[in-house]
Amino acid sequence: MIEQRRPNGSLRHLITLEDLRRDEIEALLQRAQHYARGVGQAPPGSERLRGVTIANLFTEPSTRTRVSFELAGRRLGAEVVNIEVQLSSRAKGESMLDTIYTLQALHFAVLVIRDAEPGVLAHVAAHVAAHVSVLSAGEAHLSHPTQGLLDALTVRQHKGSIAAQCIAIVGDIRHSRVARSAYQVFRALEARSLRLIGPPTLMPPAHEFPGCERFDTLEEGLAGVDVVMMLRIQKERIAQSDIPDTEEYFARYGLTAARLARAHPGAIVMHPQPMNRGVEIASDVADGPQSVIREQVSNGVAVRMAVLEAVAGNMAA
Ligand code: NCD
Secondary structure (H helix, E strand, C coil), X not given: CCCCECCCCCECCECCCCCCCHHHHHHHHHHHHHHXXXXXXXXXXXXXXXXXXXXXXXXXXXXXXXXXHHHHHHHCCCEEEEECCCCCHHHHCCCHHHHHHHHHHCCCCEEEEEECCCCHHHHHHHHCCCCCEEEEEEECCCECHHHHHHHHHHHHHHHCCHHHCEEEEECCCCCCHHHHHHHHHHHHCCCCEEEEXXXXXXXXXXXXXXXXXXXXXXXXXXXXXXXXXXXXXXXXXXXXXXXXXXXXXXXXXXXXXXXXXXXXXXXXXXXXXXXXXXXXXXXXXXXXXXXXXHHHHHHHHHHHHHHHHHHHCCCCC
């Protein structure tokens, strides 16, 4: 695993939550909470990233993650440039590293990268100059660290301590970077119990997610849980023949109001989006009183501000 910290112990890259200590996660969440605002409230701003230039390099589609990294950078006073990878020289065969060296020569200090290929993030981080930080905006099925942090922040805001919660992750866990980062953050914060629920074909291999209870029906798995995290079927990472039929999937694994009634009465419903209504979640549940899905989006900006500030912030500003 790539070293994510500088020799003085401060965070330089954020590629995975796997090796982050509890105190490091707590500090990021605390800072994110400082920046968090409800929908409709004026967003906070600061100058802590004045003079810092950030590149968003996304080679897979993204709406929320890209926009919220961009807003987060701007709200801290940074310059943010979205690089259209399809239009850039990578489409002409320039290697990822040549693109990166070009950005480095243009004085970019933070590279925010989303890529479908496992290992690209660590490869880039191993080759950049000392003043450059690399942040993952989603790496293959492996990791989506800022999503994990925003999920933890959302649970904390609604439920208080993570340590008291029973959390269920539901659906295509096998192909989900969101599930892996959620698992890592909830494990680090010592959640009371973690459950994985899904059809056997979409469950991760036995050695992954140690310490979780596994269920193959929602009826069983949701009993008494405090947090229900729904996932999209990652069709782009599954062979066509293995993609479940959507009607059948909804009939067995869709989160309906009746199934949600099995959970704790105060349970919250989460989804990283994009959502497929009528596939993994019923529309009335997605929009219902227990849903915190839109708050997750708002928290994405706050978490990304905290992470950008941690890796590149000028604390004197
Ligand atoms: C997710 C992703 O790209 O991993 N979206 C997001 O960042 N909120 C989830 C998904 O695509 O299913």
